[in-house]
Amino acid sequence: MKKKVAQVIFNLPIETRFDYSIPSSLLGQVGVGARVKVGFGNKRLIGYVVSLKEKSAFRKLKPILSLIDNVPILSESFLKELKELADYYCCSLGEMIETSLPLSVRKGKVVEILRQRKIPMKSSSEESEVFVLKDLPDEEKWEFYLKKIRESLSKQKEVIFLVPEISYIKDCFDRLKGEFSDRIAVLYGSQNPSQGLREWARIKNGQASIVIGVISAVFAPVDNLGLIIIDEEDNYAYKHDQSPHYHSRQVAYMRAKKEKASIILSSVSISLETYFQIKQNKFKLIESKDTETTPIDVKLLDTNEERFRQRKKEFVLSSFLENNIQNTLAAHGKIMLFMNRKGFSTFIQCRSCGFSLKCPRCNISLTYHYDKKSLTCRFCNYKTQVLSICPNCQASYMRYSGMGTEKLESEMHRMFPQAKIRRWDKESGLPGDDFDILISTQIS
DSSP, rough: OOOEEEEEOOOOOOOEEEEOOOOOGGGGTTTTEEEEEEEEEEEEEEEEEEEEEOSSSSSSOBEEEEOOOOOOSOOOHEEEEEEEEEEEEEEEHHHHHHHHHHHHHHTTTOOOOOOOOOOOOOOOOOOEEEEEEEHHHHHHHHHHHHHHHHHHHTTOOOOEEESSSGGGHHHHHHHHHHGGGGGGEOTTTTTTTHHHHHHHHHHTSSSOSEEEEGGGGOOOOOOOOOEEEEETTTTGGGGOOOOOOHHHHHHHHHHHHHOOOOEEEESSSSOOOHHHHHTTTEEEEEEEEOOOOOOOOOOOOOOOOHHHHOOOOOOOOOHHHHHHHHHHHHTTOOOEOOSSSSSSSSSEEETTTOBBBTTTTTBBOOEEETTTTTTOOTOOOOOOOOOSSSSSTSSSSSSEEEEHHHHHHHHHHHHOSSOOOEOOHHHHHOOOOOOEEEETTTTT
Protein backbone atom coordinates (compact mmCIF):
# COMPACT_ATOMS: atom_id res chain seq x y z
CA MET A 1 0.00 0.00 0.00
CA LYS A 2 1.31 3.42 -0.97
CA LYS A 3 1.82 5.62 2.07
CA LYS A 4 -0.21 8.82 2.04
CA VAL A 5 1.45 10.92 4.77
CA ALA A 6 4.94 12.42 4.78
CA GLN A 7 6.69 13.70 7.89
CA VAL A 8 8.61 16.85 7.03
CA ILE A 9 11.18 18.88 8.98
CA PHE A 10 12.54 22.38 8.39
CA ASN A 11 15.55 24.53 9.19
CA LEU A 12 14.05 25.46 12.55
CA PRO A 13 15.44 25.06 16.10
CA ILE A 14 12.74 22.52 16.99
CA GLU A 15 12.56 18.74 16.69
CA THR A 16 8.90 18.62 15.62
CA ARG A 17 8.03 16.54 12.56
CA PHE A 18 5.10 17.99 10.64
CA ASP A 19 2.60 15.72 8.86
CA TYR A 20 1.63 16.56 5.27
CA SER A 21 -0.67 14.64 3.00
CA ILE A 22 0.77 13.29 -0.23
CA PRO A 23 -1.53 14.24 -3.14
CA SER A 24 -2.69 11.44 -5.41
CA SER A 25 -0.50 12.74 -8.23
CA LEU A 26 2.61 12.14 -6.08
CA LEU A 27 1.70 8.83 -4.43
CA GLY A 28 4.62 6.43 -4.70
CA GLN A 29 7.00 9.20 -5.79
CA VAL A 30 7.84 10.92 -2.50
CA GLY A 31 10.82 9.27 -0.82
CA VAL A 32 12.63 9.71 2.49
CA GLY A 33 15.43 12.23 2.01
CA ALA A 34 13.66 14.22 -0.72
CA ARG A 35 12.98 17.96 -0.66
CA VAL A 36 9.41 19.19 -0.89
CA LYS A 37 7.67 22.56 -1.03
CA VAL A 38 4.89 22.96 1.50
CA GLY A 39 2.75 25.59 3.16
CA PHE A 40 3.89 26.50 6.67
CA GLY A 41 1.69 29.09 8.36
CA ASN A 42 1.32 31.82 5.76
CA LYS A 43 4.65 30.97 4.12
CA ARG A 44 5.91 28.46 1.61
CA LEU A 45 8.98 26.60 2.80
CA ILE A 46 11.34 23.93 1.54
CA GLY A 47 11.34 20.93 3.86
CA TYR A 48 12.93 17.50 4.04
CA VAL A 49 10.97 14.26 4.17
CA VAL A 50 12.26 12.13 7.06
CA SER A 51 9.61 9.39 7.15
CA LEU A 52 6.44 8.13 5.47
CA LYS A 53 3.34 6.62 7.09
CA GLU A 54 -0.13 5.47 6.13
CA LYS A 55 -2.11 7.89 8.26
CA SER A 56 -1.78 10.79 10.68
CA ALA A 57 -3.19 11.46 14.14
CA PHE A 58 -4.43 14.78 12.76
CA ARG A 59 -7.66 14.81 10.79
CA LYS A 60 -6.90 17.72 8.49
CA LEU A 61 -3.51 17.99 6.83
CA LYS A 62 -1.99 20.45 4.41
CA PRO A 63 -0.88 18.82 1.16
CA ILE A 64 2.61 18.75 -0.26
CA LEU A 65 2.61 21.48 -2.91
CA SER A 66 5.41 20.08 -5.05
CA LEU A 67 8.16 17.48 -5.04
CA ILE A 68 11.62 18.86 -5.85
CA ASP A 69 13.51 15.56 -5.97
CA ASN A 70 12.37 12.53 -7.91
CA VAL A 71 15.41 10.78 -6.45
CA PRO A 72 16.06 11.74 -2.78
CA ILE A 73 19.17 13.84 -2.26
CA LEU A 74 19.76 12.42 1.24
CA SER A 75 20.16 8.70 1.81
CA GLU A 76 18.48 7.17 4.85
CA SER A 77 21.86 6.12 6.25
CA PHE A 78 23.21 9.68 5.93
CA LEU A 79 20.07 11.03 7.60
CA LYS A 80 20.79 8.76 10.56
CA GLU A 81 24.34 10.12 10.75
CA LEU A 82 23.05 13.69 10.64
CA LYS A 83 20.60 12.85 13.43
CA GLU A 84 23.47 11.62 15.62
CA LEU A 85 25.41 14.80 14.86
CA ALA A 86 22.37 16.94 15.67
CA ASP A 87 22.04 15.20 19.05
CA TYR A 88 25.78 15.59 19.70
CA TYR A 89 25.77 19.33 18.90
CA CYS A 90 22.40 20.04 20.57
CA CYS A 91 20.61 21.31 17.47
CA SER A 92 17.64 20.11 15.43
CA LEU A 93 17.95 17.62 12.59
CA GLY A 94 16.62 20.28 10.21
CA GLU A 95 19.43 22.67 11.18
CA MET A 96 22.05 19.96 10.72
CA ILE A 97 20.66 18.97 7.32
CA GLU A 98 20.83 22.58 6.13
CA THR A 99 24.40 22.86 7.44
CA SER A 100 25.41 19.83 5.38
CA LEU A 101 24.05 21.13 2.07
CA PRO A 102 25.33 23.82 -0.33
CA LEU A 103 23.35 27.05 -0.62
CA SER A 104 21.84 26.22 -4.03
CA VAL A 105 20.41 22.95 -2.71
CA ARG A 106 19.02 24.66 0.38
CA LYS A 107 17.27 27.19 -1.86
CA GLY A 108 15.53 24.46 -3.84
CA LYS A 109 17.63 24.25 -7.00
CA VAL A 110 16.98 21.02 -8.88
CA VAL A 111 19.83 18.51 -8.71
CA GLU A 112 19.99 15.94 -11.49
CA ILE A 113 20.65 12.67 -9.70
CA LEU A 114 21.12 9.91 -12.22
CA ARG A 115 20.16 6.95 -10.03
CA GLN A 116 20.40 5.50 -6.56
CA ARG A 117 23.85 3.92 -6.49
CA LYS A 118 24.34 0.37 -5.27
CA ILE A 119 26.97 0.45 -2.55
CA PRO A 120 28.89 -2.76 -1.84
CA MET A 121 28.51 -4.08 1.70
CA LYS A 122 31.56 -3.43 3.83
CA SER A 123 33.16 -6.38 5.56
CA SER A 124 32.49 -6.71 9.27
CA SER A 125 36.25 -7.01 9.72
CA GLU A 126 36.81 -3.51 8.31
CA GLU A 127 37.49 -0.91 10.98
CA SER A 128 38.04 2.81 11.12
CA GLU A 129 41.73 3.61 11.61
CA VAL A 130 43.18 7.01 12.49
CA PHE A 131 46.75 7.89 11.48
CA VAL A 132 48.44 10.99 12.90
CA LEU A 133 51.32 12.46 10.89
CA LYS A 134 53.27 14.69 13.25
CA ASP A 135 55.69 17.19 11.76
CA LEU A 136 56.54 15.08 8.73
CA PRO A 137 58.57 16.68 5.93
CA ASP A 138 56.31 17.68 3.05
CA GLU A 139 57.63 14.94 0.77
CA GLU A 140 57.05 12.19 3.36
CA LYS A 141 53.60 13.51 4.20
CA TRP A 142 52.42 13.56 0.59
CA GLU A 143 53.93 10.14 -0.06
CA PHE A 144 51.74 8.78 2.75
CA TYR A 145 48.68 10.70 1.52
CA LEU A 146 49.04 9.32 -2.01
CA LYS A 147 49.60 5.76 -0.79
CA LYS A 148 46.36 5.81 1.22
CA ILE A 149 44.40 7.59 -1.54
CA ARG A 150 45.43 4.92 -4.06
CA GLU A 151 44.45 2.17 -1.61
CA SER A 152 40.97 3.66 -1.18
CA LEU A 153 40.38 4.21 -4.89
CA SER A 154 41.55 0.67 -5.70
CA LYS A 155 38.71 -0.59 -3.46
CA GLN A 156 36.16 1.63 -5.26
CA LYS A 157 35.97 3.93 -2.24
CA GLU A 158 35.94 7.71 -2.12
CA VAL A 159 38.21 10.23 -0.40
CA ILE A 160 37.47 13.54 1.33
CA PHE A 161 40.50 15.84 1.60
CA LEU A 162 40.03 18.79 3.97
CA VAL A 163 42.24 21.88 4.05
CA PRO A 164 41.84 24.80 6.49
CA GLU A 165 41.52 27.66 3.99
CA ILE A 166 40.58 28.21 0.36
CA SER A 167 44.13 29.33 -0.44
CA TYR A 168 45.32 25.75 0.20
CA ILE A 169 42.94 24.17 -2.33
CA LYS A 170 44.98 25.04 -5.42
CA ASP A 171 48.18 23.49 -4.07
CA CYS A 172 46.31 20.34 -3.09
CA PHE A 173 44.57 20.14 -6.48
CA ASP A 174 47.84 20.69 -8.35
CA ARG A 175 49.49 17.83 -6.47
CA LEU A 176 46.65 15.41 -7.28
CA LYS A 177 45.53 16.43 -10.77
CA GLY A 178 48.34 14.68 -12.63
CA GLU A 179 47.18 11.26 -11.48
CA PHE A 180 43.50 11.83 -10.68
CA SER A 181 42.47 14.92 -12.71
CA ASP A 182 38.99 13.89 -13.90
CA ARG A 183 38.13 12.22 -10.58
CA ILE A 184 38.49 15.35 -8.40
CA ALA A 185 35.68 17.63 -7.23
CA VAL A 186 36.19 20.87 -5.31
CA LEU A 187 33.79 22.36 -2.75
CA TYR A 188 34.11 25.77 -1.07
CA GLY A 189 31.86 28.66 -0.06
CA SER A 190 32.78 31.31 -2.62
CA GLN A 191 32.24 29.08 -5.66
CA ASN A 192 29.85 30.31 -8.29
CA PRO A 193 26.51 28.78 -7.13
CA SER A 194 25.96 26.90 -10.39
CA GLN A 195 29.53 25.57 -10.32
CA GLY A 196 29.15 24.49 -6.70
CA LEU A 197 25.89 22.72 -7.55
CA ARG A 198 27.53 20.90 -10.48
CA GLU A 199 30.41 19.73 -8.29
CA TRP A 200 28.03 18.57 -5.56
CA ALA A 201 25.96 16.66 -8.16
CA ARG A 202 29.12 15.03 -9.58
CA ILE A 203 29.97 13.75 -6.11
CA LYS A 204 26.42 12.56 -5.47
CA ASN A 205 26.33 10.73 -8.80
CA GLY A 206 29.67 9.00 -8.18
CA GLN A 207 31.43 10.91 -10.97
CA ALA A 208 34.11 12.21 -8.58
CA SER A 209 35.99 10.02 -6.14
CA ILE A 210 38.20 12.67 -4.47
CA VAL A 211 36.63 15.72 -2.84
CA ILE A 212 38.87 18.66 -1.90
CA GLY A 213 37.39 21.39 0.25
CA VAL A 214 37.29 23.41 3.44
CA ILE A 215 35.31 22.95 6.67
CA SER A 216 31.88 21.97 5.27
CA ALA A 217 33.29 19.53 2.68
CA VAL A 218 33.30 16.95 5.49
CA PHE A 219 29.58 16.57 4.63
CA ALA A 220 30.30 15.78 0.95
CA PRO A 221 27.67 13.28 -0.34
CA VAL A 222 30.05 10.41 -1.06
CA ASP A 223 28.27 7.06 -0.79
CA ASN A 224 31.24 4.75 -0.23
CA LEU A 225 33.64 6.66 1.99
CA GLY A 226 37.07 5.12 2.40
CA LEU A 227 39.35 7.89 3.64
CA ILE A 228 39.22 11.37 5.18
CA ILE A 229 42.40 13.48 5.21
CA ILE A 230 42.52 16.55 7.46
CA ASP A 231 45.57 18.68 6.71
CA GLU A 232 46.71 20.96 9.57
CA GLU A 233 44.18 19.25 11.82
CA ASP A 234 44.87 21.63 14.71
CA ASN A 235 43.80 24.68 12.69
CA TYR A 236 41.01 26.76 14.28
CA ALA A 237 39.34 27.14 10.86
CA TYR A 238 37.84 23.64 11.19
CA LYS A 239 35.61 24.87 14.02
CA HIS A 240 32.30 26.34 12.83
CA ASP A 241 31.68 29.43 14.94
CA GLN A 242 27.95 29.65 14.25
CA SER A 243 25.22 27.22 15.30
CA PRO A 244 25.52 24.29 14.87
CA HIS A 245 29.00 24.68 16.40
CA TYR A 246 30.44 21.58 14.77
CA HIS A 247 34.12 20.76 14.35
CA SER A 248 35.10 19.08 11.08
CA ARG A 249 37.50 16.77 12.87
CA GLN A 250 34.77 15.48 15.20
CA VAL A 251 32.31 15.10 12.31
CA ALA A 252 35.00 13.13 10.46
CA TYR A 253 35.48 10.80 13.47
CA MET A 254 31.77 10.10 13.76
CA ARG A 255 31.30 9.67 10.04
CA ALA A 256 34.35 7.43 9.60
CA LYS A 257 33.29 5.20 12.49
CA LYS A 258 29.83 4.69 10.98
CA GLU A 259 31.10 4.19 7.43
CA LYS A 260 34.21 2.19 8.40
CA ALA A 261 36.58 4.67 6.79
CA SER A 262 40.12 5.63 7.76
CA ILE A 263 41.30 9.09 8.79
CA ILE A 264 44.65 10.83 8.37
CA LEU A 265 45.34 13.79 10.65
CA SER A 266 48.40 15.85 9.85
CA SER A 267 50.02 18.82 11.56
CA VAL A 268 53.30 20.31 12.68
CA SER A 269 51.81 20.75 16.16
CA ILE A 270 48.96 18.33 16.77
CA SER A 271 45.88 19.38 18.72
CA LEU A 272 45.45 18.55 22.40
CA GLU A 273 42.47 16.32 21.57
CA THR A 274 44.54 14.31 19.10
CA TYR A 275 47.47 14.08 21.54
CA PHE A 276 45.13 12.63 24.17
CA GLN A 277 43.83 9.98 21.75
CA ILE A 278 47.43 9.01 20.90
CA LYS A 279 48.20 8.57 24.60
CA GLN A 280 45.10 6.35 24.87
CA ASN A 281 46.52 4.22 22.02
CA LYS A 282 43.45 4.93 19.89
CA PHE A 283 45.34 6.80 17.16
CA LYS A 284 48.50 5.64 15.38
CA LEU A 285 51.32 8.21 15.55
CA ILE A 286 53.72 8.46 12.61
CA GLU A 287 56.79 10.68 13.00
CA SER A 288 59.78 11.26 10.78
CA LYS A 289 62.70 8.99 11.60
CA ASP A 290 65.07 11.92 11.14
CA THR A 291 63.25 14.16 13.61
CA GLU A 292 65.46 15.28 16.49
CA THR A 293 63.75 16.91 19.43
CA THR A 294 65.18 19.37 21.91
CA PRO A 295 63.55 19.74 25.32
CA ILE A 296 61.51 22.95 25.52
CA ASP A 297 60.40 24.71 28.68
CA VAL A 298 56.63 25.03 28.28
CA LYS A 299 54.32 26.98 30.59
CA LEU A 300 50.59 26.35 30.33
CA LEU A 301 48.68 29.20 31.98
CA ASP A 302 45.08 29.43 33.13
CA THR A 303 44.29 33.15 32.81
CA ASN A 304 40.63 33.02 33.84
CA GLU A 305 41.26 34.32 37.37
CA GLU A 306 43.45 37.17 36.10
CA ARG A 307 40.89 38.06 33.44
CA PHE A 308 38.22 38.26 36.13
CA ARG A 309 40.38 40.47 38.38
CA GLN A 310 41.23 42.92 35.60
CA ARG A 311 37.61 43.15 34.43
CA LYS A 312 38.72 44.59 31.10
CA LYS A 313 36.58 44.41 27.98
CA GLU A 314 39.36 42.56 26.20
CA PHE A 315 42.17 40.75 27.97
CA VAL A 316 45.42 40.94 26.00
CA LEU A 317 48.39 39.56 27.94
CA SER A 318 48.78 37.79 31.24
CA SER A 319 51.13 39.46 33.73
CA PHE A 320 53.44 36.42 33.40
CA LEU A 321 53.72 36.86 29.62
CA GLU A 322 54.07 40.65 29.87
CA ASN A 323 56.95 40.32 32.36
CA ASN A 324 58.70 37.73 30.19
CA ILE A 325 58.39 39.96 27.12
CA GLN A 326 59.90 42.88 29.06
CA ASN A 327 62.78 40.71 30.30
CA THR A 328 63.45 39.34 26.81
CA LEU A 329 63.46 42.84 25.29
CA ALA A 330 65.85 44.02 28.00
CA ALA A 331 68.18 41.15 27.08
CA HIS A 332 67.91 42.12 23.36
CA GLY A 333 66.17 38.86 22.51
CA LYS A 334 63.51 38.29 19.87
CA ILE A 335 59.89 37.33 20.58
CA MET A 336 57.25 35.57 18.50
CA LEU A 337 53.57 35.84 19.41
CA PHE A 338 51.08 33.53 17.71
CA MET A 339 47.44 34.55 17.37
CA ASN A 340 44.84 32.24 15.85
CA ARG A 341 42.89 34.92 13.99
CA LYS A 342 43.80 37.50 11.37
CA GLY A 343 42.28 40.96 11.23
CA PHE A 344 41.50 43.58 13.86
CA SER A 345 38.05 42.63 15.19
CA THR A 346 36.45 39.23 14.74
CA PHE A 347 32.86 39.99 15.75
CA ILE A 348 30.65 42.96 14.82
CA GLN A 349 27.31 43.39 16.56
CA CYS A 350 24.67 46.10 16.96
CA ARG A 351 24.41 47.13 20.62
CA SER A 352 20.79 48.13 20.11
CA CYS A 353 19.13 45.09 18.50
CA GLY A 354 21.86 42.43 18.78
CA PHE A 355 22.15 41.94 14.99
CA SER A 356 25.59 40.58 14.00
CA LEU A 357 27.27 40.94 10.63
CA LYS A 358 27.74 37.57 8.93
CA CYS A 359 28.89 36.30 5.57
CA PRO A 360 25.83 35.83 3.31
CA ARG A 361 27.43 32.71 1.82
CA CYS A 362 28.89 30.96 4.87
CA ASN A 363 26.77 32.44 7.68
CA ILE A 364 29.83 33.04 9.89
CA SER A 365 30.99 36.28 11.53
CA LEU A 366 32.79 38.75 9.30
CA THR A 367 36.25 39.97 10.31
CA TYR A 368 37.18 43.66 10.34
CA HIS A 369 40.56 44.42 8.72
CA TYR A 370 41.91 47.80 9.82
CA ASP A 371 44.61 47.91 7.12
CA LYS A 372 42.11 47.43 4.28
CA LYS A 373 39.15 49.16 5.98
CA SER A 374 36.94 46.23 4.99
CA LEU A 375 34.93 43.33 6.38
CA THR A 376 35.84 39.89 5.05
CA CYS A 377 34.89 36.24 5.46
CA ARG A 378 37.87 34.10 6.38
CA PHE A 379 36.46 31.07 4.55
CA CYS A 380 35.23 32.32 1.16
CA ASN A 381 36.97 35.75 0.98
CA TYR A 382 33.65 37.61 0.66
CA LYS A 383 34.29 41.35 1.17
CA THR A 384 32.11 44.32 2.00
CA GLN A 385 32.54 47.86 3.29
CA VAL A 386 32.79 48.80 6.95
CA LEU A 387 29.42 49.70 8.47
CA SER A 388 28.77 52.25 11.20
CA ILE A 389 24.95 51.96 11.00
CA CYS A 390 23.11 48.73 11.73
CA PRO A 391 21.46 47.38 8.54
CA ASN A 392 18.74 45.80 10.69
CA CYS A 393 17.54 48.63 12.98
CA GLN A 394 19.50 51.65 11.66
CA ALA A 395 21.09 52.31 15.08
CA SER A 396 24.22 54.41 14.82
CA TYR A 397 26.66 52.27 16.80
CA MET A 398 28.09 48.90 15.83
CA ARG A 399 30.31 47.27 18.41
CA TYR A 400 33.55 45.79 17.05
CA SER A 401 34.93 43.13 19.41
CA GLY A 402 37.17 40.09 19.40
CA MET A 403 40.87 40.17 18.64
CA GLY A 404 42.99 39.30 15.63
CA THR A 405 46.64 39.83 14.73
CA GLU A 406 46.09 43.46 13.70
CA LYS A 407 44.62 44.42 17.09
CA LEU A 408 47.33 42.46 18.92
CA GLU A 409 49.93 44.43 16.95
CA SER A 410 48.23 47.69 17.97
CA GLU A 411 48.19 46.64 21.64
CA MET A 412 51.87 45.66 21.51
CA HIS A 413 52.78 49.11 20.17
CA ARG A 414 50.88 50.63 23.10
CA MET A 415 52.43 48.37 25.75
CA PHE A 416 55.99 48.30 24.36
CA PRO A 417 56.44 51.60 22.47
CA GLN A 418 60.23 51.26 22.12
CA ALA A 419 60.10 47.80 20.54
CA LYS A 420 60.26 47.10 16.80
CA ILE A 421 57.03 45.22 16.16
CA ARG A 422 56.22 43.43 12.91
CA ARG A 423 53.24 41.41 11.75
CA TRP A 424 53.80 38.45 9.44
CA ASP A 425 51.05 37.10 7.21
CA LYS A 426 50.61 36.08 3.60
CA GLU A 427 49.74 39.62 2.59
CA SER A 428 52.75 41.30 4.25
CA GLY A 429 55.39 38.76 3.20
CA LEU A 430 58.53 37.70 5.08
CA PRO A 431 59.51 40.16 7.84
CA GLY A 432 63.29 39.72 7.75
CA ASP A 433 65.33 40.03 10.97
CA ASP A 434 64.58 43.66 11.78
CA PHE A 435 62.12 43.11 14.62
CA ASP A 436 61.93 42.67 18.37
CA ILE A 437 58.41 41.24 18.45
CA LEU A 438 56.95 39.25 15.56
CA ILE A 439 53.19 38.58 15.47
CA SER A 440 51.80 35.85 13.24
CA THR A 441 49.20 33.16 12.80
CA GLN A 442 50.30 29.53 12.65
CA ILE A 443 49.54 29.61 8.90
CA SER A 444 52.28 32.12 8.16
